[in-house]
Amino acid sequence: MQREKVEQLLLESTTSYPIIYDNLKKIYPARDGNPAKIAVRGLSLALLRGESFGMFGPNGAGKTSLINMMIGLTKPTSGTAYLQGLDILTSMDTIYTSMGVCPQHDLLWETLTGREHLLFYGRLTNLKGSALNQAVEDSLKSVNLFHGGVADKHAGKYSGGMKRRLSVAVSLIGDPKVVFMDEPSTGLDPASRNSLWSVVKQAKREGAIILTSISLSALPLLIHHS
Numbered sequence: 001m002q003r004e005k006v007e008q009l010l011l012e013s014t015t016s017y018p019i020i021y022d023n024l025k026k027i028y029p030a031r032d033g034n035p036a037k038i039a040v041r042g043l044s045l046a047l048l049r050g051e052s053f054g055m056f057g058p059n060g061a062g063k064t065s066l067i068n069m070m071i072g073l074t075k076p077t078s079g080t081a082y083l084q085g086l087d088i089l090t091s092m093d094t095i096y097t098s099m100g101v102c103p104q105h106d107l108l109w110e111t112l113t114g115r116e117h118l119l120f121y122g123r124l125t126n127l128k129g130s131a132l133n134q135a136v137e138d139s140l141k142s143v144n145l146f147h148g149g150v151a152d153k154h155a156g157k158y159s160g161g162m163k164r165r166l167s168v169a170v171s172l173i174g175d176p177k178v179v180f181m182d183e184p185s186t187g188l189d190p191a192s193r194n195s196l197w198s199v200v201k202q203a204k205r206e207g208a209i210i211l212t213s214i215s216l217s218a219l220p221l222l223i224h225h226s
Contacts, residue, residue: 018177019208020047032221039062040066050208053209072096101171102181114145114153117219118140125176144195167184181210184211
């Protein structure tokens with residue numbers, strides 16, 4: 001059903017769907033005597049603005065492979081995807097300006113503070129001046145990294161859970177229209193996890209979000225597709 005829907009949408013050139021997967025495949029070739037591995041098998045999907053899609057499964061199930069294709073780290077074996085109407089095979093430089101990413105492993109600079117991370121990434125989304133400072137403050141508050149001087153501590157001194165929350169804040173700064181979160185709740189206690197889902201729920205009102213998890217119970221009841 002999704003396949004037919006995607007084919008029709010591509011004919012219409014609609015802009016109402018921030019994320020469209022068009023028969024997307026990723027196959028890793030045979031190597032060192034091991035057979036070829038199918039990581040993503042012909043995925044077709046269309047997400048409306050305000051919708052989210054959850055991918056569940058153990059490590060090695062292809063979740064990260066899908067996200068890596070979406071953010072330009074690897075190329076599809078066949079098929080493609082359209083983010084904000086732009087083809088990932090030809091327009092990644094433009095797509096990056098409206099995309100947020102929370103990778104599976106935190107990619108933070110240990111010598112930068114939480115605030116400095118958000119200022120840096122906020123500028124990449126063309127935020128400036130008072131709008132940038134306000135967005136950074138709101139982001140820090142939303143993930144409970146604002147009070148008590150935490151925002152101005154080096155990320156290298158953060159706990160694992162604090163680093164995870166900062167990574168989520170980085171992915172949402174500037175209100176991106178498309179967001180990819182790879183196991184965003186890893187390492188979070190229940191209270192922090194619930195707070196995270198509130199932030200994600202607020203963010204997806206203006207865009208589309210893809211989330212992954214190794215456990216169905218780790219993702220909230222805000223998923224429209226899985």
